[in-house]
Amino acid sequence: MFKGRHVTAYARLQNSIGGRVIFRQHEQSNYTTIYSDLFYMAPGSQQRASYKWYFFHPTSRTESATMCRSLKTRYQPRNRVENLPMLPVGNLPYDAREAWVEPNIWLTGTNNIIGKWIGIVDENDEVIACSFIQTYTHKTAQVNFDGDGAYGYVRFEQDSPYDPTILQVNFNDLNDRASAYHIHVYPVPQRISLNDQCSNDEISGHWNPFQVKKSESPPPGNGTNDQYEVGDLSGKFGKLNGRDSFSEVYWDWNLPLFEEYSIIGRSFVVHRTDGSRWFCANVNYPEDTVILMAKFWYPVLGYMMLRQSKSDAMSDTSIYFELDYSDGSGPTTDHVWKIAERRSTDWNDKDSARRCSSTGNVFNPFNLRLDGQYNETCTRERGFHCAVGDTTKRLGGIQIRSGAKRQPAKKTFMTTTFLPLHGPYSVEGTSVVIFDTNRQNRLACATIYRHWPYQATMPHLIDSKTQLQGKITFTQETEFDAPMVSMNMDGLNNGINSWAIYSNPAVEDSHQSCSKTALSSIWNPFSIPPESLPSVGQGSPSQYPMGDMSGKFGYFEDRGKDRRKMRDYNLCLYGPASVMERAMAVSYDYKNLKGCGNFSFDYSKAERWEARIDLWGSIYGYVQMWQYVYGDGHTTETWVYIDVHSKEGHMTNNHEWKIFSNPIWEQQFNDNDTKAYNTMDSGEGHNNRQNQMEDEWRANTEEAVQRACSRVGKLYNPFDVNTNNGYGECDVSNQERCAVGDLSAKHETYNLGENGFFYVDKNLPLFGEWSVYGRSFVFFSENQGEKMMTCADINPLKQPYVEMSYWRTKPFDKVDLINDIAKALKTEAWHLSIEHLPIQHKCRVLKLYFLGDTEYNPLRWKVKFQKILSQRDKSLGDFYPDYCSSS
Known part of the structure; x- marks a missing residue:
């Protein structure tokens, strides 16, 4: 009996003849066992027959229609592979299976067939079907x-x-x-x-x-x-x-x-x-994978994730779904789903008969005939007989919504042997379509795009009192993978012994950037009690707060430098518990922080988009949001930092904060009015006048706020999430089930008088048609009250703009103005946003922002608009500025 391993190779055919040929040889034997199961891909057109076949040197062609014809040079080691047994081909899978032992074919040694091609020929020795021969990778x-x-x-x-x-x-x-x-x-x-x-x-x-x-x-x-x-x-x-x-x-x-x-x-x-x-x-993946994603927003919520080895486009692909209904409908099962040939551009069409028609037909890169006996021969047991995108017949249906309170989205996990994620037959850039269970209309669809791993890097320290140099990098493939921590640090002297990640990001332009007041506490999303912690470096990672990096991996201990790589099973870069964009600080004993820096998203493959909200009236402070956009238009999560306070120093709890569909009407407060409160005399001899001024200020502020907030419209809900039926499912762990604008439901209510708070939002677009740019942010009264305390527009940062001024007496509506300018520019309205600067005497001053990624090139649209302004062609619309003076 032989000891040792077998080498196993295969050729998978998907041409006029389909199926596979398996080769198996023990590493100490000269004999190879061959198993074939071949069939016609157009069933019924031919009778069972046997064909000659040869081995060929590789071809460089990849198109299915031409690669077989390009095989010309036969592979003939020692001239011993010419008289091979004929290969039988049947009408259906399993019709013509054959197995035999062959002494003249080797999978090992210098004359092996690995990397060569198998070619099946007709009576004229023309290659009619072929495939690359490769081993199964251990x-x-x-x-x-x-x-x-x-x-x-x-x-x-x-x-x-x-x-x-x-x-x-x-x-x-x-x-x-x-x-x-x-x-x-x-x-x-x-x-x-x-x-x-x-x-x-x-x-x-x-x-x-x-x-x-x-x-x-x-x-x-x-x-x-x-x-x-x-x-x-x-x-x-x-x-x-x-x-x-x-x-x-x-x-x-x-x-x-x-x-x-x-x-x-x-x-x-x-x-x-x-x-x-x-x-x-x-159970992790054996090697690096290509990851594709598709996200659903209407009327189905959720996503599909595909994973396959980077080194082999013919290897297994895993498929994972999590799906729910945006309207809270009951569970449905056995949905047909397919991979379609084109991107999805009409996934949000309210007419179910037209929805997803943009996706085209089933993805069929090998041009199989889909008529005749196809429906009978393409089955789960005969997956090779199916078009690549005909996934339901190959793999089975999927479910939407589980009905469970804690996990309303229904999960499906499958593995298939032929769904390429890279190479010439990749499904990247196509779409996945889900059909309803009644009329088989297209229910929902989503474009399939490349997912890139998240990487967070701390490139430098802010306000550092150390000699520390180098960087720390976190990398996480998906939310199902443990992050890799890579350390490359120098200058770890006796003044630095510990490092930890804190709840908030560090603000670089602040004089208290690295104070514990600004950074808050060590990041501890799962509320691990301090009294239960093992000694530093003595427990398993899950026993420490997520941000306690020294607790998990030990003190630096004056080692001078640190060059380590380790997996952290209590760390994440995705979702609400993520450490991405939070601050890391170094110290000797966790007490006196000696420097800090943010773990920022490494956006070498993406562009950063930012928004800011500056609040006014009795509430002051700001909200900042940022998101990263990839070249194909898909986006990361959005990071949100809110730091809001009461001008009168009130400490009140449970304030809701939300985004509404329309911009605010007009910020009536000007700079002089805003400053008035801050200049009030607090001396004892002026109490009456002080009280009178405060009352007047409050009344004026209240009136201005109510006027400005009067036209914000409805809660921003572009994906028509049902906010009545089952809306209790909306929470921090199920943000897709929330209206986009319902920030306090997705995160938590806000407590005035405390430090700022930092959140990660999976459902808050800054880029694209459903962006929150130009919409309004509203901050409500305490204890989840309905009174609007302040509101402000969400304005872009670092986007090109044109400044325009109008007489204050001129009728004005931001939405109408944007629509008129978009029409003149012949672009979509979401590519524009208006920031209303504080009223200056008789002038209304605006900033018109031009929004778009590198491909759209917003600078080009700014130049085009400036040219339109210079021509003052009133036939294009009534948007030309008055260039009034604020004096």
Whole structure:
């Protein structure tokens, strides 16, 4: 009996003939086993037949229609591969399967066929079908976990779908607290709140694709692999009861890392001895992946995520959905979904008969015939017989909305063998379409775009009192992956021993940038109590506040420099708990901060868009928002910093803050009025006059605020989220279920008198048609009152603009003005925004901003508008400025 491994290779055909040919050779043998299952891709047109076939040197052509014809040079090592058995081809998959052993074909050595092409020829020796020959790449997937001081890993290895999976299990410090352990259906989501990530709502039950009845499985450790659920690891190998530290190696013939039933991307759970779920983690991907995303906004909310190895466009692709209804409708199942050939531009069409018609037909890069017997031959069991985008027939339907209170979005996780995310047949730039279950109309659609990992870098320190140099970088692929922490620091002298991430960002132009007052406390989104913390560097990362980096990884200890890379399983760059854009500060003992800097988004592939809201009246302060926009138009989350105070020093709680559809009418307050309050005399001899002035100021302010806020319109809700039925589902962990403008529901109400607060918003666009630019921000009275205390427009920052002035007596409406200018420029209104400067005597002064990414080139539109202004062609509209004087 041979010892060692097999080499397994395959050729996947998708031309006039489809199917695959598998080659398998033991590394110590000269014989190769060949298995073929080939069929006509246009069923019914031909009878079963057998064909000659050869090996060819590689071709550089990638187009499916021409690559086979470009194969000319046969590969003939030692002239021993000429007399190969004929390959049978049937009408349907499994009709013409064949297997044999071949002594003249090798997968190892200098004369191997790896990297060559297989070509099937007709009677004239013309190549009619072909495919590249490649090996199955050995896969190593790993779970790393920690919780309550316990830690360890499970490593899974498999050479090909035809080999067993080898498990290396390593647990530490269990202290007789663990029992069963399993693979579960869905990946562990990023933690947002105190809710249990490992709950059934989040990750479901055991991975059991073959529907094994657990009650019929033998006792743990007594049966064969196939007698247990695929994911029931402790059933196959025994439980962990009574264990502390434990290490073992197992073989499993029923735990695939390849193809449809793969465990990669799913979750791993360890249970307590009482059966409850203790901790969980994800089975990571074996190598770097290409990640594509599609986001749904109407009438379906949620997203699809696709992942595939960067090195092989023919490798497995995992598909993950989370879907809900924007109107809170009940759950629906078995929706047909497809990949369509074009981008989605009409996903928000209210007419369901027209919605998503822009996406075109099913994505079919190999030009398969979709008529005749296609509907009968394209099935889940015969996926090679389907167009690439005909995903429902290949993989099954999807569900929308679970109905569970804690996890209303319904999850679906699949793995498929042929859905390329890169290369000539990539689905990037196409769209995913979901059909309704009644009339099979197109219900919802979304463009599929490239997702780039988040990277946060602290490039320099602000207000530093140290010799510290270098940078720290955090990188996270998706919310399902643990971030990598990379440190490259010098100057770690005896004055610096600890580092931590704080709740707020540091404001560079502030004299208190690095004060604890400005930065607030160490970032602790899951409220870990200080009294429960292990000693520094002695516990597992999950036992410390997220921002306590020295607690998790130890003090610097005067080491001078630090060159480390480590995974942090209690850190995130996505979502409300993210450390992105927050401040990091260094100190000796957490007390006296010696410098700080922000972990800023590394936007080498994206443009930064910013907005600012300056509040006026009895409430002063500002709100700043920023977001990053990629070249294809998709965006990151939006970061929001709000720092608002009462001019009279009031400390009141639970103020709602929201965005409304229209701009404010007109800011009646001018600079002189605003300054009046600050110059009031507070001396004892002027109490009566002081009180009178305060009363007058309040009355004037109240009148001005109510007038300015009178036309803000409705709560900004561009995606028609139902704010009545089931709106309680809107919260920090489910922001897509909220109206865009409902900031206090997405985050929390605001307490006046406290420091500023920092938030991450997944549903607050600054870029595009649904941008909040030019709309109004409203701050309400305490205890969730309905009285508007102040309002202001949301204005762009760092965008090109033209300043214009009009007589104050001239009738004026911002929305009408923008629409008139957009019409004259022949562009969309969302590319323009108006900032209304404070009234100056008889003049109204405006800034007209031009908005767009690099491709749109807003500077070009500014120049065009300036040319229109110089021509003063009144036929274009009544928007020409008066150039009045404010004196």
